[in-house]
Amino acid sequence: MVNLIEKKRDGVELTSQEIEWIIEQFTQGHIPDYQMSAMAMAILFQGMTHEELGAMTLAMAKSGDQFDLSAIHGIKVDKHSTGGVGDTTTLVLAPLVASVGVPVAKMSGRGLGHTGGTIDKLEAIPGFKVEVSEEEFIHLVNTNHIAIAGQSGNLTPADKKLYALRDVTGTVQSIPLIASSIMSKKIASGADAIVLDVKVGAGAFMKTVEEAEQLAREMVAIGKQVGRQTMAIISNMDQPLGVAVGNANEVIEAIETLKGNGPSDLTELCLVLGSQMVYLASGAKSIAEAREKLEENIRNGKALDVLKTFISSQGGDASIVDDVTKLPQAKWNYDICAKTDGYVTNIVANDIGVAAMMLGAGRATKESEIDLSVGVSVLKKVGDAVKSGDVLAKIHTNRTDNEEVIQKIQNAYTIGDICEALPLIYKVVTE
Numbered sequence: 001m002v003n004l005i006e007k008k009r010d011g012v013e014l015t016s017q018e019i020e021w022i023i024e025q026f027t028q029g030h031i032p033d034y035q036m037s038a039m040a041m042a043i044l045f046q047g048m049t050h051e052e053l054g055a056m057t058l059a060m061a062k063s064g065d066q067f068d069l070s071a072i073h074g075i076k077v078d079k080h081s082t083g084g085v086g087d088t089t090t091l092v093l094a095p096l097v098a099s100v101g102v103p104v105a106k107m108s109g110r111g112l113g114h115t116g117g118t119i120d121k122l123e124a125i126p127g128f129k130v131e132v133s134e135e136e137f138i139h140l141v142n143t144n145h146i147a148i149a150g151q152s153g154n155l156t157p158a159d160k161k162l163y164a165l166r167d168v169t170g171t172v173q174s175i176p177l178i179a180s181s182i183m184s185k186k187i188a189s190g191a192d193a194i195v196l197d198v199k200v201g202a203g204a205f206m207k208t209v210e211e212a213e214q215l216a217r218e219m220v221a222i223g224k225q226v227g228r229q230t231m232a233i234i235s236n237m238d239q240p241l242g243v244a245v246g247n248a249n250e251v252i253e254a255i256e257t258l259k260g261n262g263p264s265d266l267t268e269l270c271l272v273l274g275s276q277m278v279y280l281a282s283g284a285k286s287i288a289e290a291r292e293k294l295e296e297n298i299r300n301g302k303a304l305d306v307l308k309t310f311i312s313s314q315g316g317d318a319s320i321v322d323d324v325t326k327l328p329q330a331k332w333n334y335d336i337c338a339k340t341d342g343y344v345t346n347i348v349a350n351d352i353g354v355a356a357m358m359l360g361a362g363r364a365t366k367e368s369e370i371d372l373s374v375g376v377s378v379l380k381k382v383g384d385a386v387k388s389g390d391v392l393a394k395i396h397t398n399r400t401d402n403e404e405v406i407q408k409i410q411n412a413y414t415i416g417d418i419c420e421a422l423p424l425i426y427k428v429v430t431e
Helices: 002-009 016-027 033-046 050-061 089-098 118-122 134-144 157-169 175-188 209-225 247-258 264-280 287-299 302-313 349-359 403-412
Strands: 077-081 104-108 146-150 193-200 229-236 244-246 332-337 342-347 375-378 391-397 413-416 425-429
Touching: 002 016, 002 033, 016 033, 016 050, 016 157, 033 157, 033 175, 050 157, 050 175, 050 209, 077 089, 077 104, 077 175, 077 264, 089 104, 089 118, 089 146, 089 247, 089 264, 089 287, 089 302, 104 118, 104 134, 118 146, 118 247, 134 146, 134 302, 146 302, 157 175, 175 193, 175 209, 193 209, 193 264, 209 229, 209 425, 229 264, 244 247, 244 349, 247 264, 247 302, 247 375, 264 287, 264 425, 287 302, 332 403, 349 375, 349 391, 349 403, 391 403, 403 413
Parallel strands: 077 193, 104 146, 193 229
Antiparallel strands: 229 425, 244 375, 332 391, 342 413, 375 391
């Protein structure tokens, strides 16, 4: 291992066999943490070639459970978002894409941070079952074109071990290590095609478009190298996506979006990502044709019907689609109002996320309990004109003391002179 650390430190390319040996020995506990930390730092400074990255990603994918989805008919397509504030896209995308006959077989996780992950959000639906056997999962996708289940505990254990080290050794920011971490989980989950939503901005992990583009290109290159059709978009997270932040809150927003009444930014992002998913799965001859199919299924109600089928097939109460009051509801709602006239020139997305977590919508630690009913509604977005007294945002809370949360949201808004709306999508990356 010392020889390999020195080799990478000096900028010499590691072979596939060397990388496979490192990952296997590290997973089994034969390489100590301090040596793997040194390797991570060497990678941070020297980077990795596409060949090294492909080998590393495959080795991590093979370090634990791998899902064989070959029994599912058609091209299985998965989507991954690098995370943000108010990221409701999976709840909209999965039924929308499934409604045109494309199989969506998705393994999702729980959230650590601002709000719950997709699995937490689905658990806001009474009765919904996130733990399903592999056989049942395959049966559901073949029958309904859709299933979403909780990730196996033994998915990519090498990545879990390596991430824990990166977190305490200043190597989290290494783009090759981020790329291989994300892609190893997608590959182990069994998808044939992968669409990536790389977030950039104040509420995202990547702070500049250049960094986000570099990450997107690395992940697309890995996907293609290991035989997965892969596309990525770079989307804006300088303000929360959509209106809803919180778990039951976001389920309601997803329902409204599938009815055609969703926020314009969330709807547009889902149509862009969904079009790519349908196209990669050969559900349409072009991106434009794929988008037409998705828009038509929102208009004619097919996407909403698939959502109902999906919910009931996994044990949930599908009547919540027609009566959202059956979802968990917070006891109190408070308005946060503008103090001056002008335009919203900035919203610190991260602070809105932290405010939602303070209410109980997310986890500060793995042991934290989530309150599925609480959250924030972001009613005014960047570029909107406001008058003093207009409602900027609402909080949905079960706490009696909300002063700190209200102040945090108030401070997250900047109201100034005329301001243009932010772009939603910066780039599409296909190579």
